[in-house]
Amino acid sequence: xxxxxxxxxxxxxxxxxxxxxxxxxxxxxxxxxxxxxxxxxxxxxxxxxxxxxxxxxxxxxxxxxxxxxxxxxxxxxxxxxxxxxxxxxxxxxxxxxxxxxxxxxxxxxxxxxxxxxxxxxxxxxxxxxxxxxxxxxxxxxxxxxxxxxxxxxxxxxxxxxxxxxxxxxxxxxxxxxxxxxxxxxxxxxxxxxxxxxxxxxxxxxxxxxxxxxxxxxxxxxxxxxxxxxxxxxxxxxxxxxxxxxxxxxxxxxxxxxxxxxxxxxxxxxxxxxxxxxxxxxxxxxxxxxxxxxxxxxxxxxxxxxxxxxxxxxxxxxxxxxxxxxxxxxxxxxxxxxxxxxxxxxxxxxxxxxxxxxxxxxxxxxxxxxxxxxxxxxxxxxxxxxxxxxxxxxxxxxxxxxxxxxxxxxxxxxxxxxxxxxxxxxxxxxxxxxxxxxxxxxxxxxxxxxxxxxxxxxxxxxxxxxxxxxxxxxxxxxxxxxxxxxxxxxxxxxxxxxxxxxxx
Ligand code: B12
Ligand code: SF4
Numbered sequence: 348x349x350x351x352x353x354x355x356x357x358x359x360x361x362x363x364x365x366x367x368x369x370x371x372x373x374x375x376x377x378x379x380x381x382x383x384x385x386x387x388x389x390x391x392x393x394x395x396x397x398x399x400x401x402x403x404x405x406x407x408x409x410x411x412x413x414x415x416x417x418x419x420x421x422x423x424x425x426x427x428x429x430x431x432x433x434x435x436x437x438x439x440x441x442x443x444x445x446x447x448x449x450x451x452x453x454x455x456x457x458x459x460x461x462x463x464x465x466x467x468x469x470x471x472x473x474x475x476x477x478x479x480x481x482x483x484x485x486x487x488x489x490x491x492x493x494x495x496x497x498x499x500x501x502x503x504x505x506x507x508x509x510x511x512x513x514x515x516x517x518x519x520x521x522x523x524x525x526x527x528x529x530x531x532x533x534x535x536x537x538x539x540x541x542x543x544x545x546x547x548x549x550x551x552x553x554x555x556x557x558x559x560x561x562x563x564x565x566x567x568x569x570x571x572x573x574x575x576x577x578x579x580x581x582x583x584x585x586x587x588x589x590x591x592x593x594x595x596x597x598x599x600x601x602x603x604x605x606x607x608x609x610x611x612x613x614x615x616x617x618x619x620x621x622x623x624x625x626x627x628x629x630x631x632x633x634x635x636x637x638x639x640x641x642x643x644x645x646x647x648x649x650x651x652x653x654x655x656x657x658x659x660x661x662x663x664x665x666x667x668x669x670x671x672x673x674x675x676x677x678x679x680x681x682x683x684x685x686x687x688x689x690x691x692x693x694x695x696x697x698x699x700x701x702x703x704x705x706x707x708x709x710x711x712x713x714x715x716x717x718x719x720x721x722x723x724x725x726x727x728x729x730x731x732x733x734x735x736x737x738x739x740x741x742x743x744x745x746x747x748x749x750x751x752x753x754x755x756x757x758x759x760x761x762x763x764x765x766x767x768x769x770x771x772x773x774x775x776x777x778x779x780x781x782x783x784x785x786x787x788x789x790x791x792x793x794x795x796x797x798x799x800x801x802x803x804x805x806x807x808x809x810x811x812x813x814x815x816x817x818x819x820x821x822x823x824x825x826x827x828x829x830x831x832x833x834x835x836x837x838x839x840x841x842x843x844x845x846x847x848x849x850x
Pocket of ligand 1: 354359403432434459460463540573696725
C-alpha cells in the first residue's frame with residue numbers, strides 16, 4: 348500500500364522463473380497482480396486452464412492474499428497443480444501449506460529457476476512423487492535443500508510476457524525496468540533476510556553478459572535490484588566501462604552502503620557520468636547505539652561522511668532510518684529535526700521482526716499482532732512505548748514533514764519540467780505519485796488496519812534467545828569463502844566491518 352505511491356517495479360524474480368520454465372519447453376503466462384485485478388487473474392485461468400499455477404510470495408504482507416487466491420483457484424481448477432515460491436514464503440513453507448489446507452500442493456523454497464524446472468520435470472513423470480525436487484516442501488515431506496542456478500549469466504528474465512510495462516516506475520524514472528548485476532549479500536544485519544536467504548553467498552553476472560542484457564531493455568529508467576551495489580570496485584568499473592563502450596544511455600537507481608560508497612568512489616563517479624540518478628543509502632540510525640543494535644557494522648561518522656560524499660556527486664540521495672516502537676515524542680522530534688536539516692529524501696520504516704531474520708529469534712518483546720498484512724515495515728507489530736495512536740501520529744508527522752520537504756511547492760516547481768515531459772510521453776505514474784500522498788499517510792488509516800478481521804495468523808516466533816544460530820537461518824547452504832565471488836581484499840573489507848575492526 349505505502350510503497351505504491353513512490354514506485355511499482357517489474358516482478359523480476361517471477362520473470363526469471365517464467366523464463367526458466369519457458370526454456371524447458373513449457374507454455375507460460377504471467378500476470379502481475381501489482382497492476383492487474385483478481386478478476387483478470389480468474390478470467391485468465393478460467394480461459395487458459397493451466398496445468399500448473401505458481402504464485403510468487405516475496406512479501407510477508409501478501410501471504411493472506413496468496414492463500415485466498417490459491418483456495419479460490421483450487422475451487423475453479425480442482426486438478427491443477429498449485430505451488431508458491433519466493434523470498435518470504437521460503438522461511439515459512441509449512442505455515443503456507445497449513446493455511447491453505449491442501450489448496451497448495453507444494454512450496455518451493457529458495458531460488459526459483461532450478462526449482463521450477465525440476466518440479467515440472469517431476470510432475471511430467473509422477474505427480475505423487477516430488478521427493479527428488481530440490482527445495483520442494485509438501486504437507487508430508489521436505490525435499491533436498493534448494494540449489495543455485497549454475498551461473499547468473501545463464502539467466503535472462505522473460506520481460507516480454509508482462510503486459511503493462513509502462514506501469515513500472517520509481518519516482519522520476521518513469522517508466523523503469525529492473526536489472527540484477529549480483530545476487531546475495533556478504534554482510535549480516537540483524538533485521539534483514541537478504542543474507543539468510545542466499546546463505547551469505549554472493550555471485551555476480553559478468554560485465555559482458557550484463558551489458559548484453561541491458562542493451563535489450565527498452566525503458567530509459569533502470570532499477571538495479573542488487574542488495575548492495577558495487578561491493579567490488581573492479582566489477583563496478585568493468586560494468587560501467589562496458590556500458591560506456593556500448594554507448595548505452597539510461598538513468599539508474601541503486602542501493603548501497605555508506606562504507607562501500609566511500610571505498611569505491613571512482614566507481615560511483617563513473618556511474619554518475621553514465622546516468623546514475625538516485626542512490627539509496629541504508630543509514631538505519633542516526634546514533635551509534637542504534638547502529639550497533641542493527642549490527643549495521645558501520646560507524647556514525649562513516650555514515651555521515653558517506654552522505655557528504657554522496658551529495659558531492661550531485662545525484663538524488665535517499666536514506667532510510669528505522670523507527671523503533673520504543674521511540675517517544677522526544678526521539679521522534681530529534682529525528683524530525685535531523686530530517687529537516689539534511690537535503691536528502693529520508694524514508695522512515697518501522698523496526699519489524701521478520702521470519703528469516705536474526706531479530707525474529709532474538710527479539711524479546713512480544714508481537715502485538717499476528718496479522719501478516721501488518722508486516723510491511725509501515726506498521727508497528729511490537730509494543731509501542733507511546734500509545735499506538737500517538738506513535739502513528741508522530742510517525743506520520745515525520746513523513747508529512749518529509750513530504751512537504753520533498754514534494755512541497757518548491758520541489759514541485761523543480762519537478763515541473765520532468766512532470767510535463769512525462770505527461771507528453773503519456774507516462775502518468777510520476778504525476779499521480781505527487782497527488783497521492785495525503786490520501787495514504789494518515790494515522791487513522793494505519794490504526795484502522797490494526798482493527799481489520801484477521802483470517803490467517805502468523806505463527807509466533809520461538810522463545811527468544813540471546814544469539815541466533817546462523818546456520819539454522821539459511822535457506823541456501825552457506826558455502827563459506829568459496830560461495831562468495833569477491834576478491835580477497837573485498838572479503839577482508841567485509842570481514843573488518845563485520846567484526847567492527849574497520850577504521
Ligand atoms: C527489489 C526489492 C524490492 C522492490 C520490489 C520489486 C518487485 N516488484 O519485486 C521494491 C522496491 C518495490 C520493494 C519493496 C518492498 N520491499 Co523489497 N526488496 C527488494 C530486494 C532488494 C531484491 C528483490 C529482487 O528483485 N531480487 C532479484 C530477484 C531476481 O529475486 P527474487 O525476486 O527474490 O526472486 C527469486 C526468488 O525469490 C524466487 N522466486 C520469486 N518468486 C517466485 C515464484 C515462484 C513460483 C518460485 C518457484 C520462486 C520464486 O526465484 C527468483 C529467482 O531466483 C529484496 C532483497 C533480496 N535480496 O531479496 C528486498 C526485500 C524482498 N524487500 C523487503 C521489504 C521489507 C520491502 C517492503 C515491505 C519495504 C517497504 N515498506 O517499502 C516493500 C514491500 C513491497 C510490497 N509489494 O509489498 C524485504 C522482505 C521482507 C519480507 N519478509 O516481506 C527484503 C528481503 C529486504 C530486506 N532487507 O529484508 N522491494
Ligand atoms: S548490508 Fe543491506 S542487504 Fe546486506 S545484510 Fe545489511 S541490510 Fe541486508
